[in-house]
Amino acid sequence: MFEGRIEGVFGIESPEDVLKLLDEKLISQEIKNNQQEAKLLQEKKKAASKQPKEGSGSPREEAAIEGFDSSNMGGGDKQPGVELDTGNAPLPMTKTWFVDSFGMQGNEIMDLLVKSGRDELIEVIQPLIVQERMALLKSFPSVSPDLVHTLPFTDFDWEMLQKNND
Numbered sequence: 001m002f003e004g005r006i007e008g009v010f011g012i013e014s015p016e017d018v019l020k021l022l023d024e025k026l027i028s029q030e031i032k033n034n035q036q037e038a039k040l041l042q043e044k045k046k047a048a049s050k051q052p053k054e055g056s057g058s059p060r061e062e063a064a065i066e067g068f069d070s071s072n073m074g075g076g077d078k079q080p081g082v083e084l085d086t087g088n089a090p091l092p093m094t095k096t097w098f099v100d101s102f103g104m105q106g107n108e109i110m111d112l113l114v115k116s117g118r119d120e121l122i123e124v125i126q127p128l129i130v131q132e133r134m135a136l137l138k139s140f141p142s143v144s145p146d147l148v149h150t151l152p153f154t155d156f157d158w159e160m161l162q163k164n165n166d
Helices: 015-050 097-102 106-116 119-138 145-149 155-163
Strands: none
Touching: 097 106, 097 119, 106 119, 106 155, 119 145, 119 155
16 A cells, blocks of 8 residues: 655646656756766767877887797797696595585585486596595595595585594
8 A cells, every 4th residue: 555645746737748747857868868978988089099099109019029039949838847738637636626616515516417317427526526535534644545435424424524624
């Protein structure tokens, strides 16, 4: 229920008067918008005119790295450490890799994949979960990471172990 007060506007006596007033307000608003756009355009033109024009010359124009033109000089890609072998490089797996990378546990991602019917991706995720759990076990000095396959832990147990390092 409307509990406000309705007040009349002087000069409005018919629906046509309302439309005329709306037209006037829309037109004045459009004029204001056009004026603001014109002002912005002028400011952009001023800013563009202050920038140096092309071809004005600069001591750095057409500058290049020198020394690589010689036939006895090695290219920049021949330096030690610039090659990256991505074929056999393992992922830098940490004990919270899934949470750090995706914001959720590995088992939660597995649940999403099962629910969405993406069973082919489960084979990709399972080894990553095992690696993450091995990294978790490595954080405990007296525990062998190889126990990941023999410990009777549930997903809940692994989550609790991640949260409570004691």
